Amino acid sequence: MDQILPMLDLLTPLHVSTDEVSRMRPPLVPLATLIGRELRNEKIEKPYVKYGQAALAKKGEDYFLIKPDCQRVAGDLSTSFSVFAIFDGHNGISAAIFAKEQLLDNVLSAIPQDISREEWLQALPRALVAGFVKTDIEFQQGGETSGTTVTFVIIDGWTVTVASVGDSRCILDSQGGVVSLLTVDHRLEENVEERERVTASGGEVGRLNVFGGNEVGPLRCWPGGLCLSRSIGDTDVGEFIVPIPHVKQVKISNFGGRLVIASDGIWDALSSDMAAKSCRGLPAELAAKLVVKEALRSRGLKDDTTCLVVDIIPSDILFLPPIPRKKHNMFSSLLFGKKALSSVSKSTNKLSAVGVVEELFEEGSAVLAERLGKDFPVNTNSGIHRCAVCQVDQTPADGLSVNSGSFFSPGSKPCEGPFLCSNCRKKKDAMEGKRPSRTTVTA
Known part of the structure; x- marks a missing residue:
């Protein structure tokens, strides 16, 4: 798989080594700074x-x-x-x-x-x-x-x-x-980190077995036999396919x-x-x-x-x-x-x-809590929370924070980070292998 190559100053001489090029990469610039430059430059x-x-x-x-x-x-x-x-x-x-x-x-x-x-x-x-x-x-x-x-x-x-x-x-x-x-x-064949995540969450990764015990084709996740570790849909595959x-x-x-x-x-x-x-x-x-x-x-x-x-x-x-x-x-x-x-x-x-x-x-993390973060805006004054995923308003009793512990855990912190309704919370736990997937289809 091709690597992501950051753009370099195009005046860099052709004889510069890879290590020297790495040191010359332009630093990341905050988005606010870039937009400010754009707004101040009337010619752009x-x-x-x-x-x-x-x-x-x-x-x-x-x-x-x-x-x-x-x-x-x-x-x-x-x-x-x-x-x-x-x-x-x-x-x-x-x-x-x-x-x-x-x-x-x-x-x-x-x-x-x-x-x-x-x-x-x-x-x-x-x-x-x-x-x-x-x-x-x-x-x-x-x-x-x-x-x-x-x-x-x-x-x-x-x-x-x-x-x-x-x-x-x-x-x-x-x-x-x-x-x-x-x-x-x-693709499971090329992405080692995704293979490790799938197996840690309860899936099995292997090739298709044919008559005689020979393995053929690309690496797949079982149940389901999908070659990918992430997709939308695929109800017949475990929910570790996120x-x-x-x-x-x-x-x-x-x-x-x-x-x-x-x-x-x-x-x-x-x-x-x-x-x-x-x-x-x-x-x-x-x-x-x-x-x-x-x-x-x-x-x-x-x-x-x-x-x-x-x-x-x-x-x-x-x-x-x-x-x-x-x-x-x-x-x-x-x-x-x-x-x-x-x-x-x-x-x-x-x-x-x-x-x-x-x-x-x-x-690129597959952990929902890491992707939604703890600084998600939450309005707790009204007594109604909006689910950060499905955008449904519910009372706190109907769900938990995305950053709280296991479902029904006494150590949960319901006000830490964005709120998830019970359905989205169950989906999160299933994706992370914290509860059995609702599918029982076998290969």
Whole structure:
């Protein structure tokens, strides 16, 4: 699996060693500082978001969501943001369709109203966790057995927030030519930490046994035989297969960047670098088609293959130009377009901004208490608590804090951290292996 590579100052000489490069990485910058810079710089306008989509169906279980015109405050264009997502279903299409229709609303319902843009962006990672878990609970209540991976992307200005479960993937190709992976693959075959978590929570991990005792295929979780450790749905698998997403939030430079969001039909055929390089310099619509075509040429149509390409573009250009590749000196390889060339004489500092990505947040823990935290806003004055996951108001007697001890434990601390209703508390305990899963299906 490709590693997440932080963006470096593009003026770094090519002969610099890996250790020296690591020491030169730009420090993380608080979100408030970045937004403050953005607001103070009148020349930096909100970027355009251009997108394209392409797909080839093998089983017909891939779905996608494109909503470029969302608004935090209805009717206020200045609060606009965009959402792009891919749902790769398995064992049927019900979970993918349900997540496509419900997940965004469940995420937004977990964010307080009447807050600033800075507060909204800071609330997104926790709201995404709550929204994913709520969507999973609601779907499983219907008794369907299908499941789905989810890669869910929210773009607000130059800030990109990605939440994912499963093995669909989102990469960022910056104008500096550096490709970053914004998701983590939750395949049991590759992810050692997830294998250890599943077995510690009560699941068994192993390959499929065939006649004669031979083991074949990738590592799977039993019961159920799922190759993934995280998904939405999958009612017939133990609840140690969790819907808690990996979340990463970054702020790209005002030179723009390209996101490639795709199901595993793409990534089983192409590496992140191959996918990025195959479509550089093309408008997003053509780029998405070319990525799918390249995957098909490389591997054939083995699985549903879906790709979204999303360009975050400065407001004064039409589409992201190609990154220079041949016989350019260091300075020319950093620049693109006439405007960028002319800017060198005005401000050499801008050179280091090309392709730089500020990492604002990243967390992949599967422990709900760690993801919701102890600083969750709780209104205890009214005598009514709102569940941090399902957003249902209940009295404290009907639930417990997410950070309290085992259910019915005398050592519980009901006021510490966010409140969970009894149903969501039971879900939390099941995901952590603290109570038997309600499913008894065996392989």
